[in-house]
Amino acid sequence: MLKKAIIGTAIFTAAALPAAAQDAYVIGLTGALTGPPAGTYAPGVDAMRIYFDRLNKAGGVNGKQIKLVIQDDSAEPGKAAANAKKLVAQDNALLVINTSLSSTYAPVIGETKRAGVPLLFANAVCPKEVNPPAEPLQFCSTAFAATYDSRASLAFIKETAKEAVNLGLVAMAIPVSRGEIDFADTQTGALGFKTVAKEIIPPPTPDYAPFATKIKDAGANWVFSWAPWITQVRSVEALRRLGWTGDFVTWAHLEAESELVRLKDPKLFVVGANALFQDGLPIHKEIEAAAKEGGSQYPANQMAEGWIAAQVIEAALKSAGWPATPQKVADALASVKVDTKGLRGGPIEWTKENHFRTKQYYRVYRWDPTKNAIVVAKDWYSYDVK
Amino acid sequence: MQLIVNILVLAAIYALISCGYVLVYRVSRVLNLAHGELMMLGGYMLIVTAATISSNPIAAIAGALVLSLMVGGLVYVFLMRKMTGEMVLAAVLATVALGILLRGLVILFWSAQIQYPAQTLALSNPTLNLPGGASISFYSAMLIVATVVVYSTLFAFLRFGSWGIRMRAAGQSPLLAAQRGINLHGVYALAWGLSTLTGSLAGILIALDSGLSQTIVMIGLKAFPAALVGGLDSLVGALAGSLIVAAAEVLMIHYVDPLLADVVPFLVLIGMLVVRPWGLFGTREALDRV
Numbered sequence: 310m311l312k313k314a315i316i317g318t319a320i321f322t323a324a325a326l327p328a329a330a331q332d333a334y335v336i337g338l339t340g341a342l343t344g345p346p347a348g349t350y351a352p353g354v355d356a357m358r359i360y361f362d363r364l365n366k367a368g369g370v371n372g373k374q375i376k377l378v379i380q381d382d383s384a385e386p387g388k389a390a391a392n393a394k395k396l397v398a399q400d401n402a403l404l405v406i407n408t409s410l411s412s413t414y415a416p417v418i419g420e421t422k423r424a425g426v427p428l429l430f431a432n433a434v435c436p437k438e439v440n441p442p443a444e445p446l447q448f449c450s451t452a453f454a455a456t457y458d459s460r461a462s463l464a465f466i467k468e469t470a471k472e473a474v475n476l477g478l479v480a481m482a483i484p485v486s487r488g489e490i491d492f493a494d495t496q497t498g499a500l501g502f503k504t505v506a507k508e509i510i511p512p513p514t515p516d517y518a519p520f521a522t523k524i525k526d527a528g529a530n531w532v533f534s535w536a537p538w539i540t541q542v543r544s545v546e547a548l549r550r551l552g553w554t555g556d557f558v559t560w561a562h563l564e565a566e567s568e569l570v571r572l573k574d575p576k577l578f579v580v581g582a583n584a585l586f587q588d589g590l591p592i593h594k595e596i597e598a599a600a601k602e603g604g605s606q607y608p609a610n611q612m613a614e615g616w617i618a619a620q621v622i623e624a625a626l627k628s629a630g631w632p633a634t635p636q637k638v639a640d641a642l643a644s645v646k647v648d649t650k651g652l653r654g655g656p657i658e659w660t661k662e663n664h665f666r667t668k669q670y671y672r673v674y675r676w677d678p679t680k681n682a683i684v685v686a687k688d689w690y691s692y693d694v695k
Numbered sequence: 696m697q698l699i700v701n702i703l704v705l706a707a708i709y710a711l712i713s714c715g716y717v718l719v720y721r722v723s724r725v726l727n728l729a730h731g732e733l734m735m736l737g738g739y740m741l742i743v744t745a746a747t748i749s750s751n752p753i754a755a756i757a758g759a760l761v762l763s764l765m766v767g768g769l770v771y772v773f774l775m776r777k778m779t780g781e782m783v784l785a786a787v788l789a790t791v792a793l794g795i796l797l798r799g800l801v802i803l804f805w806s807a808q809i810q811y812p813a814q815t816l817a818l819s820n821p822t823l824n825l826p827g828g829a830s831i832s833f834y835s836a837m838l839i840v841a842t843v844v845v846y847s848t849l850f851a852f853l854r855f856g857s858w859g860i861r862m863r864a865a866g867q868s869p870l871l872a873a874q875r876g877i878n879l880h881g882v883y884a885l886a887w888g889l890s891t892l893t894g895s896l897a898g899i900l901i902a903l904d905s906g907l908s909q910t911i912v913m914i915g916l917k918a919f920p921a922a923l924v925g926g927l928d929s930l931v932g933a934l935a936g937s938l939i940v941a942a943a944e945v946l947m948i949h950y951v952d953p954l955l956a957d958v959v960p961f962l963v964l965i966g967m968l969v970v971r972p973w974g975l976f977g978t979r980e981a982l983d984r985v
Binding site for chain 2: 344518
């Protein structure tokens with residue numbers, strides 16, 4: 310009798326599961342939640358979890374709940390491939406999110422493309438395929454953008470420098486970072502800068518002093534770095550310990566706000582596309598309250614990227630309607646326009662040809678010792694993305 | 696002068712880490728591939744002690760080191776002891792599994808954020824100016840001091856200490872040592888404890904100098920070639936190997952290409968394996984057992 314009951318329950322559950330899955334918008338996510346680079350990606354994933362939990366409590370989208378299926382890939386391509394396969398084949402995800410190192414992109418792109426499922430890069434560097442003319446199934450909501458970030462940073466140096474610029478460049482020895490610093494190097498001549506040092510630093514570096522010594526000895530008075538935060542911050546700290554007094558311009562990753570406060574270095578400039586939480590906008594307060602309520606391990610000021618990605622997904626699902634299919638979601642994403650409520654300098658707007666954004670906005674922050682606070686060093690400025 | 700300082704700091708990091716590899720291998724012939732994770736755990740122990748035991752830096756660091764010693768001993772008692780009599784490969788694989796477990800647990804308890812224990816303990820990291828225009832951070836200088844103290848203490852302990860002599864005996868011949876009444880499990884547990892303690896000291900000082908994240912595990916792996924170059928069963932070798940690898944790395948960064956920093960330790964290692972596979976100060980017999 311008991312055996313029959315168990316078998317009966319199992320059959321009922323197996324039959325009921327797909328129905329239950331179809332009764333919600335299923336979003337799959339593969340991300341680096343563990344492993345050395347997890348600090349860059351995990352806060353964004355947590356932000357999305359909190360956002361969708363809140364949304365579900367408020368009734369979901371089009372009366373349906375959003376089910377976020379999160380898979381850890383430890384920033385390993387093999388695990389990312391297995392995750393993507395599971396998400397599209399087993400979980401029937403309408404959309405897959407990749408929040409991991411660029412080395413995981415190829416297998417995830419392959420799996421999603423075969424299944425015809427749209428792929429959103431969120432809080433992970435945008436691949437060039439999302440720029441015009443965009444691949445139909447790839448989208449990116451991440452703030453940082455190859456080539457545009459270097460142009461914005463170098464333009465800021467040009468505008469701010471009071472003397473001839475001897476530039477030091479710092480990258481991490483990973484393809485994305487190296488490519489960007491190589492691009493920056495090609496731009497310096499036209500701006501009248503002289504590149505005096507270019508350091509490509511391997512990720513597992515115990516001591517940054519040898520690299521900093523080279524930059525200092527080369528006579529750099531400005532340094533630009535575009536790399537994962539750990540390389541950026543350890544480079545500037547190593548330079549300061551050697552007594553270097555120049556200006557350091559770098560990308561405002563998620564950690565930037567807390568780190569500006571920790572370092573209190575008035576000559577460290579962070580160039581970013583997200584407004585820092587010290588601006589105290591209503592949306593910042595909303596995220597802070599949600600992070601507290603959601604019991605996040607991460608500071609709210611690291612959640613803007615994940616929040617923006619979730620805003621985009623909500624808008625796309627609303628537009629896709631119910632019942633949704635991967636194609637309907639892809640079509641909705643291709644025409645999305647999201648007001649980020651001040652988290653960015655302008656809206657995220659995608660077209661059939663442009664899955665990155667039509668305008669990329671930048672703002673520069675630094676620490677001001679006289680005010681004992683972070684201040685805006687240069688207000689929003691933008692570039693058209695063509 | 697700055698180059699020499701850079702070499703000494705890097706050599707101190709490698710030496711402090713690699714002596715842990717040597718201690719465990721020398722006594723039990725096990726390659727501990729979780730040493731990087733145990734080193735990382737030492738850094739997180741400091742965060743625990745700073746938050747729970749005392750905000751006094753010396754007490755917090757001492758507490759973290761005691762905890763690390765205990766963790767090392769417990770790793771032996773609850774994991775490695777079960778590997779006794781099994782193939783060496785099984786023991787090595789057990790350490791790999793331990794490393795994966797520790798990485799997961801660290802994320803679970805402390806998240807993936809970069810932690811700054813120096814900030815928690817309200818410690819500053821002043822720059823010390825040295826003759827010749829060189830400079831060094833306080834905690835980098837402490838790394839060099841700690842390396843000198845650790846190696847001097849270990850040499851004295853292994854030469855004159857009763858447990859040190861037992862450790863050497865167990866390393867040379869476990870069978871004869873057991874027949875002489877030496878408690879092999881006690882000796883092995885002590886070796887694991889000391890290995891974890893020295894690795895943790897490196898982890899703590901690195902964390903105080905530049906913060907703590909999971910990337911520190913990779914630094915643990917980078918020190919492994921230094922131990923192999925010197926000879927996996929020799930503390931003098933670990934010291935010499937660290938100095939050679941660090942010098943090669945810093946000079947390559949400065950004069951050739953910074954990208955070589957990642958491969959230089961392994962180039963030196965390959966060169967050593969070709970010329971003298973058992974390392975500079977290692978013993979041939981130990982290599983055969985590997």
